[in-house]
Amino acid sequence: MIALASLRERRRSLLGTLITLAVAVAVLTICGLLLVSARPVTPDRYAASPVLIRPVPPSDPEAFTEPRPWPKEQAAALTARLAAVPGVSAAVPVHRFYAQLLRDGAPVTGEHEAYSWSSAVLGGYRLAAGRAPAAAGDVALGEDLGLPPGARVELLTAAGPQPFTVTGTVDGSGIWVGDPVSGTVGGPGSRAGDAVTAVSSARVGSGGAGGGVPVIGLLIGADADPAAVAVAVTGVVGAEGVVLTGDARGALEPVGDARTRWIGLQVLSALAALGTFVSVFIVASTFAFATRQRHRELGLLRLLGAVPRQVRGWVLGEVLLLGLLGGAIGVPAGLLAAGPVAGWLVRTGFEPASFTVLYQPVVPVAALAAGVLVALVGAWSAARRAARVGPLAALREAAVDDRPVSRVRLLAGAVALVGAVAVGVAATRASGADLGSYALYAAMLLVVAGSLLAPLLLPRAVRLLSAPFAGGRGATVLLVRQHVATAARRSASAAAPVLLCVAFTVLIGGMVQTTTAYYGLNRVTAVDAAAVVVPDGTPGLSDAAVAAAGGLSALPTTLYEGAEPLPAAGVTPAEHTVLTVVEGDLATLHRSPMGGSPETTSAAPPAVPVGPAGSGRTPPAGPLVPVAVAQGFAASAGWAVGGRHPVSGPDGQPITLEVVAVLAGGPLPAGILLDRAVVRAMDPSALTSVVYSDRPVPAAVLAGLGGRPLSAAAYAGSGQEEDDRLVWVFTALLIGVSAGFALLAVVNTMLMSTTGRAGDLRVLRLSGATRRQVLGLLAAETAAVVATGAALGLAVAVAALAALARGLSVQLGVAVPMVIPWGTLAATVGVCLVLAVAAATLPALGSRRAASPSAGV
Known part of the structure; x- marks a missing residue:
C-alpha cells in the first residue's frame, strides 16, 4: 500500500520512467x-509436392550456399528408386539455370x-494458353509478365x-524451358559445352554437360499417406539427401530469401538487445537519481522504525508496480504495431515477401515479464x-556528497573499464564478422x-570546460562549479543519459562509415582501375557483359569438400598482374591438355595429365584441376604446393584439385582460384560480380547486358548499393532506438532535478537573484x-571506433581511417542540449514560487 501511495504521489516524476518501460x-x-514469425516458407514452385528431397546441406546454416547438387547420373538413379516407392505417382528432378527476361x-x-518444364507440376502450375516448351528456343512465361504465346x-x-x-503462358510466376534445353551447359547459348577437355568430357560422359540436380520432388496418389510415403522415401534416400515434408519444405526457399531473413533476424535481435540494455541503464540511472533526492524521506521512514529490508522492499515494490503498469501499456501497443512493422520490414528488404506475423500468446507474456x-x-x-540510508538523513538540509563514489562503485567502474579494454584488444584480432559486435560490447x-x-570525472570536467568563462561578470560560473562538485552524484545521474545518447549515436554512425571506408579500400586496393562495371538489375554479369567491358574480373563459384562449401573463383592469365605468388608457379594454372600456351585456354577449360603409372602419385577422383590458393586458406586448411585434394564441383561431379601456387594475402576474390574456363564448364550459371577496366567503359556497349559503368572513386564510395541501403536503414533504426530512449531519459531526469531543487531556487530568490538569473543558472x-x-x-565512441578501425586495418593490410560522424555528433548534442535546457527551465519558469522572492523558504 505504501508503494502504491508513493507512486500516486510521485506520478509526475515517474512518468518518464513509465514511458521508457512501456516503450x-x-x-x-x-x-x-x-x-517467432521469421520462419522459412515453402516456395510456390514446390507447393504441390508433399515430399521433397534435397542433397545434404552444409553444416553451417548461415553459409547461405546451395547444398552440393547431385551429379546427373546419381540424380537419375535416385529418381528411379524414388519413383518405385509405393504411393509415389511421379518423381521429378529439377533442373534450373540463370535466365532473366529482358524488356526493352x-x-x-x-x-x-x-x-x-517437367518441374512445373511440382507447383501445381498449368498452362493458361499455348503449348508447353519443348525445343531449343521455346519458353513458357508466367501470366504476370503479360506476354502472349508467339511473342519474341x-x-x-x-x-x-x-x-x-x-510458346505458352502459365498460371503462376516463373520461366520454364524444355527439359532438353535446361540440361544443356549454361542453358542456351553456352559455349563451354563444346570444350574438348577432361572436365567437359567427364560431364558429357556422365550423362549431360549441364549443372547438377538440386531438388527431386514427389507426387503421390490421392489415397497415399504423405507421412508413410516420407518414411519409406527416407529409407530409400539414406545418406544421399534429406527428406522434407510439411513446413520443413521451407528449407528450399531461395538463398537470397534465406539471407534476407537472416538479416531481419539480426536487425530484430539487435533492436531487442539494445532496447533492453538502454532500458536497464535508464531505469538504473533514473532510480539512482530519485533515491538520492529522497534521502530525507527515506531517513524519515528509518526514524519511524522501518528496517533496511522494509525500505528495500518498498522501493522494489514501487518498481514492480511501475513495471507491471508499463507492461500493461506496452504489450497492447506492441501487438497493434507488429503488423505495420512487419510490412515495413518487407518493403525495406529486411524480410522476404512471404513474411507474415504469427501471433503467439507466449510472446506478450514473455515481454511483460521481461x-x-x-x-x-x-x-x-x-x-x-x-x-543503507540512516535515520539521521531526515535531519539533513544539505545535498553535499561527502563521498561521491563508494568503494563498491569505484571497483565496479574499474572492472567495467578493464573489461572494455580487454574487449577492445580482442576486437583488433577478431574476424570481420565479429568486429562490430566486439566494438558494441566495448562501448x-x-x-x-x-x-x-x-x-569523480564530472567536477573536474566541468571546471575544465568552464575555465574560459571564469573571469566573466557574475557568480554564475562559480555556482555551476560548486553545485556540480557538491552534488556530484546528482549531476552524474543527469549526465548519464547524455553519455548514453552520444556514445551510441556516434558509435553506430561511425561504425557504418568506418566499415564503408574499409570496404571501399578493400575494393580499390585490389586493382588500379579507371572504371568499374557492376550489375544493373541483375544478380551478376554475363560473359557477354564481361567481354564488352574488358578489363580484369573473376568468375565466382562454389566447390564442395563433402557437404561443406569452398568459395572459389575462375581467373585468366590477365588477372595474374594483381596476384602475388608466395610459392609455386601461376603459369601452370592454365596448362592445356596438349601442352599449348596459356592463351589458348580462353576457349576451352584445361586439364592436367595424370602422372604415368608407377610415378607414385595417387590417381585423382575425376579430372585433375590445377588451382592456386590464398596463403591464409592454405594455412587453415593444411594445403601446400603439390598437394591433391578430392572435392566436388558446383555441378556435383568429382574432381581433384592440385595446388600449383600459394598466393599472398590481400583482397582476393576467393580462397581458391581456378582457370576461368574450367569454372564455366562446371558452373553454367556462374555470374561475374564486377569488372575492373583500365579505360573508361561507355554505357552504350553494355546496353541490354545488365551492367553499368562507374568510376573507380564512385565504386569505392558506393559499394553494393542494396547492402549499403539496408545497412543505413539498420543504422537509423539502432540510432533511433538508443537516442529515443536516451532523450526521454534526459528530459525526465532534468524535470526531476529541477523539481527536486525547488528549495535551492527559493533560497537563491531570497538571496536577491532575479528570475532571469535563476533561469540562467539552471x-x-x-x-x-x-x-x-x-x-x-x-x-566512449572514439575508443570503440579506434578498436574497430585497428581490427579492419589488420585484416586489410593498409591503414583504415576511423570515421567520426561529426554531423551526427553535432545534431545529437544539439537535441540533447535543447531538450535538457527546456526540461530544466520550464518547471522553474512556470512556478510562481520560483518567480517570487517573497515565497517562503
Missing part, C-alpha cells in the same frame, strides 16, 4: 512476435532462374542475351542504496564505466552537464 515492452513484444533492353527484376523475347543467360519464342525484470534489475542497486562496458565513475548548469556527458560519450 521497451512494446519493442520487445514487436521483436518477439517478428522473431532492361532486365526485368524478380524471377532470374529458368526451370525445366530475349532471355539474359550466363552466356549473354539469347532469343526465345513464347519489462518487469528490466525494471527490477535497473532499480536493484538503487534499492540497496535506499536501504556498452565503457558506458557503464563512464556512468559509475562520472561523479540553463548554465544543464549546459555544463550536457557538455560533460557528451564529452564522455564521445570518448
